[in-house]
Amino acid sequence: xxxxxxxxxxxxxxxxxxxxxxxxxxxxxxxxxxxxxxxxxxxxxxxxxxxxxxxxxxxxxxxxxxxxxxxxxxxxxxxxxxxxxxxxxxxxxxxxxxxxxxxxxxxxxxxxxxxxxxxxxxxxxxxxxxxxxxxxxxxxxxxxxxxxxxxxxxxxxxxxxxxxxxxxxxxxxxxxxxxxxxxxxxxxxxxxxxxxxxxxxxxxxxxxxxxxxxxxxxxxxxxxxxxxxxxxxxxxxxxxxxxxxxxxxxxxxxxxxxxxxxxxxxxxxxxxxxxxxxxxxxxxxxxxxxxxxxxxxxxxxxxxxxxxxxxxxxxxxxxxxxxxxxxxxxxxxxxxxxxxxxxxxxxxxxxxxxxxxx
Numbered sequence: 001x002x003x004x005x006x007x008x009x010x011x012x013x014x015x016x017x018x019x020x021x022x023x024x025x026x027x028x029x030x031x032x033x034x035x036x037x038x039x040x041x042x043x044x045x046x047x048x049x050x051x052x053x054x055x056x057x058x059x060x061x062x063x064x065x066x067x068x069x070x071x072x073x074x075x076x077x078x079x080x081x082x083x084x085x086x087x088x089x090x091x092x093x094x095x096x097x098x099x100x101x102x103x104x105x106x107x108x109x110x111x112x113x114x115x116x117x118x119x120x121x122x123x124x125x126x127x128x129x130x131x132x133x134x135x136x137x138x139x140x141x142x143x144x145x146x147x148x149x150x151x152x153x154x155x156x157x158x159x160x161x162x163x164x165x166x167x168x169x170x171x172x173x174x175x176x177x178x179x180x181x182x183x184x185x186x187x188x189x190x191x192x193x194x195x196x197x198x199x200x201x202x203x204x205x206x207x208x209x210x211x212x213x214x215x216x217x218x219x220x221x222x223x224x225x226x227x228x229x230x231x232x233x234x235x236x237x238x239x240x241x242x243x244x245x246x247x248x249x250x251x252x253x254x255x256x257x258x259x260x261x262x263x264x265x266x267x268x269x270x271x272x273x274x275x276x277x278x279x280x281x282x283x284x285x286x287x288x289x290x291x292x293x294x295x296x297x298x299x300x301x302x303x304x305x306x307x308x309x310x311x312x313x314x315x316x317x318x319x320x321x322x323x324x325x326x327x328x329x330x331x332x333x334x335x336x337x338x339x340x341x342x343x344x345x346x347x348x349x350x351x352x353x354x355x356x357x358x
Contacts, residue, residue, distance in 0.1 A: 002028030003306065004064060006089075008056050008080055009071035010034035010043035013094055013121075017069045018047050020302020026310075033059045056080060065089045067309055069302075073163050074170045078103040085114040090309045092302070094121040096180045097322040099171040101330050104323040111319060119305055119315050120322040122184040126300035128292035129274045130185065136269065136276060137189055143266030148190050148243035150182035151257045158207050158220070158229060158249040165207060165225045173227030175202070176329055178258075179247030183325050184317075185271070186243060186260045192321050193239035195347040199340075200233030200332035206250040233332040238349060245332075320350045 005021055007014050010032050021030060033053040034040035044052035053059040060083060068084040070077060070093040077098045084091050091111070097120045098104040111118035124130055137145065152174070163169035164177055207225035230248040237243065261270045267278030274289040307313040324347055331342040 002026045003066045003309065004029045005031070006059055006063060006065045006068040006084075007032045007043075007049075007071060008034075008059070008068060009073075009076075009094075010036075010039050010052075011071065014043065014069065014071040016123075016298035017071060017092075017302055019296055020299040020306075021069075022047060023299060024303055024306055026306075029063075031059060031063050031065075056083070060084060060087050060089070067092065067306065070094060074099055074176070075168070078107060081107050081118065082110045085110045085116050085118065088114060088116060090117040090305075092119050092121060092305050095184070095322070096120075096171075096176050096329070097319065097326055101323060101327045104319075104326045108319045108323055117305070117308055117315060118319045119308070119317045120319060121301065122181060122317045122322070123297040123301045124181050124185050125188060125316055126295070126297040126304065128295055129289055130271065132289055132292060133269055133271065133274055133276075134189060137262065137264075141267055141276070141278070142262065142264030142269060145190050145262050145264045146241045147263040148186040148241070149259075149261040150179070150186040150243065150245040150247075151259045152178045152182040153246055153248040153253065153258075154178075154250060154256045155253050156250060157256070160220050165220055165227055167226040170227065172329070172333060173202075173204075173207070173229055173231070174247045174249040175228065175231040175332065177249075179231065179245065180325060180329065182247065182258065182260060183245060183328060184322070186245075186262070187321070187325060187328075189260065189262050189269075190237070190241060190243070191239075192324050192350040193237045193241065194349045195324060195328045195331065195344040196236040196238050198233055198235045198328060198331035198335055198342050198344060200231060200335040202228035202231040202333065202336035204228050205230065228336075231332065231336065233328075233335070235328055235331075238347065318350060324350060 030049050031051045032043050032049050033056050037054050040052040068089050068091050070080045081091050081093050207229045208222045229250050232246045234244050259272045269276045276287040278285050308315050327344050327347045331344050335342045
């Protein structure tokens with residue numbers, strides 16, 4: 001019997017989920033749901049979906065789903081994920097996992113209680129060059145990793161659509177929107193050792209400007225802009241390593257930059273371009289990763305999760321890891337508000353990985 005899939009929230013990111021579902025084998029039925037009737041209908045027609053809903057409760061009650069993609073705004077991730085898990089449905093929830101670490105912990109606990117898989121949409125882990133770099137790090141080529149840096153910064157890139165700029169909906173600005181991708185990647189490279197202390201700052205310098213020169217894909221109402229447009233921070237990790245981060249939607253810089261750097265006592269590495277720096281035979285050596293196949297990371301993410309549900313693979317993005325990312329983000333926001341370093345008391349190293357089950 002094939003799998004039955006639900007897609008909750010039929011906006012921009014749901015289109016990318018369908019890249020995977022539309023190409024997957026062994027799917028019997030796909031249904032979708034959005035609170036906007038026209039959007040649900042258009043999404044259904046575009047992808048040839050069997051049925052569309054406007055109330056997720058109706059969908060969960062009437063459809064015997066195996067898998068649900070949660071593609072709704074951040075504020076609804078907890079509600080929608082927990083409701084699905086309680087119905088015995090495996091869940092792929094878009095990033096960030098939730099509004100805060102308390103909500104994230106509830107999602108992690110509910111998945112364990114329900115004995116169902118939960119993963120978060122950190123699709124960058126499925127890019128071929130990132131996976132290759134992770135393998136190099138795991139071989140010990142770089143030695144002990146003691147430092148990491150994540151840059152996710154735009155020159156002109158304040159979202160002019162959706163609810164990204166409203167704190168009550170999204171919980172934050174670029175840090176929780178695009179910075180979360182960089183933090184997940186750098187902590188993945190570093191092994192998710194747990195967060196110890198965090199210091200940070202956040203600024204809103206462009207989002208509430210009337211000229212809107214730093215917005216893209218539409219213009220937002222500056223009076224509604226209630227999040228940061230730049231955040232930076234420093235974190236000490238439980239294993240003694242440290243990391244720094246910058247994340248912005250806008251700023252007076254030369255160009256956009258999305259790069260992660262790790263330093264070890266035997267070598268270092270970076271993304272975009274993906275390179276490794278080390279010493280061999282008494283000389284310094286720079287190595288470029290050969291150009292790998294350009295894959296659709298969203299498609300790979302979906303196909304991998306379906307394999308996990310069938311028991312043929314282990315989850316790559318574990319919810320406990322996404323909880324750790326949220327602990328760092330939450331602590332940075334708290335530090336920015338108070339002007340003080342924040343101690344994260346309940347962040348522990350992530351070990352092991354659950355095997356999928358049908």
